[in-house]
Amino acid sequence: xxxxxxxxxxxxxxVGDRVTITCxxxxxxxxxxxxxxxxxxxxxKLLIFAASSLQSGVPSRFSGSGSGTDFTLTIGSLxxxxxxxxxxxxxxxxxxxxxxxxxxxxx
Amino acid sequence: QVxxxxxxxxxxxxxxxxxxTCAVYGGSFSGxxxxxxxxPPGKGLEWIGEINYTGSTNYxxxxxxxxxxxxxxxxxxxxxxxSSVTAADTAVYYCxxxxxxxGSYYNALGYWGQGTLVTVSS
Numbered sequence: 495x496x497x498x499x500x501x502x503x504x505x506x507x508x509v510g511d512r513v514t515i516t517c518x519x520x521x522x523x524x525x526x527x528x529x530x531x532x533x534x535x536x537x538x539k540l541l542i543f544a545a546s547s548l549q550s551g552v553p554s555r556f557s558g559s560g561s562g563t564d565f566t567l568t569i570g571s572l573x574x575x576x577x578x579x580x581x582x583x584x585x586x587x588x589x590x591x592x593x594x595x596x597x598x599x600x601x
Numbered sequence: 602q603v604x605x606x607x608x609x610x611x612x613x614x615x616x617x618x619x620x621x622t623c624a625v626y627g628g629s630f631s632g633x634x635x636x637x638x639x640x641p642p643g644k645g646l647e648w649i650g651e652i653n654y655t656g657s658t659n660y661x662x663x664x665x666x667x668x669x670x671x672x673x674x675x676x677x678x679x680x681x682x683x684s685s686v687t688a689a690d691t692a693v694y695y696c697x698x699x700x701x702x703x704g705s706y707y708n709a710l711g712y713w714g715q716g717t718l719v720t721v722s723s
Contacts, residue, residue: 495662528709530646537695537716538638538646543709550702581646585708589661590636590648 496520496584500593506601513569515596517582522562526586529558529567532595533578541580542567572598603628607696607714613721619683623696623714626677630654632706634699635672635679639692640716647692652679686721693718 497520507513517527525545530538540549542558545565555570569576577600582593609621623635636651650660652670660668664683672679683690693716700711 526708530710532646537713538710539713540700540709540711543700543707543711549700549711583646583648583710588659589650589663590708592646592648595645 495589496523496587496591498582498584498591498593500582500596502596503594504597504599506599507572508601509572509574511572511601513572513576513598515567515580515582515598517560517565517567517593519563519565519584519586523584523586525561526584527558527560527565528583528585529556530581530583531576531578532581538581569598603698603712605696605698605712605714607694607717609694609717609719611718611720613686613719614723615687615721616685617721619681619686619690619694619719619721621681621694621696621717621719622678623680624676624678625698628698630672630674630677632701634708635670636697636699636710637670637681638695638697638710639690640695641689641692649681649683649694686719688721691719691721 499518527545529542532538546558579597604626607623634651637649652658667684669682696714697710698712700707700709
């Protein structure tokens with residue numbers, strides 16, 4: 495199975511900060527990666543698919559980049575509603591595998 | 602607007618079978634993958650497996666011997682069975698659907714059910 499190593503596991507940031515989260519795959523996965531946001535008690539929500547495509551309705555401050563083994567989720571200017579846990583998920587091969595998650599907390 | 606609504610027993614005893622169903626509103630089965638994901642309390646997400654619109658399945662090897670997925674297109678539902686549960690299977694279980702936009706299908710999980718907490722305890 496492909497391992498997804500996500501970092502950092504948590505971070506503290508202020509409203510307006512630029513935030514970057516990374517995921518590294520144990521082998522190349524082309525651009526078959528999605529980023530998900532999860533708030534407490536809620537189902538995950540798809541933000542980015544195919545590594546860099548923004549899902550409809552997701553604010554443009556979210557962006558994704560990368561291909562092969564290294565991927566990045568960037569929040570351009572952190573908003574109060576962005577405090578949540580973020581996960582990457584590779585959908586290149588089976589079994590699908592998630593990163594461990596990054597909890598974004600208020601500084 | 603696509604909605605997934607899931608249900609099933611929330612409390613099981615060890616060795617029993619977990620059964621969950623997910624109903625699909627506002628969309629068809631054709632072309633999509635229908636998945637199950639779980640999340641133990643306070644932990645990360647684990648992919649359990651998926652079934653596509655033809656009924657073809659892919660399961661996580663860590664659970665494969667105990668998992669069965671099925672779909673009922675006449676009822677717009679798909680289901681998960683997990684046999685011989687233990688306390689380690691205690692988790693919130695989610696159903697999900699793959700994504701479609703601008704004329705293309707993607708494997709990303711674009712729609713999710715609300716989640717069902719399943720607790721295994723004697």
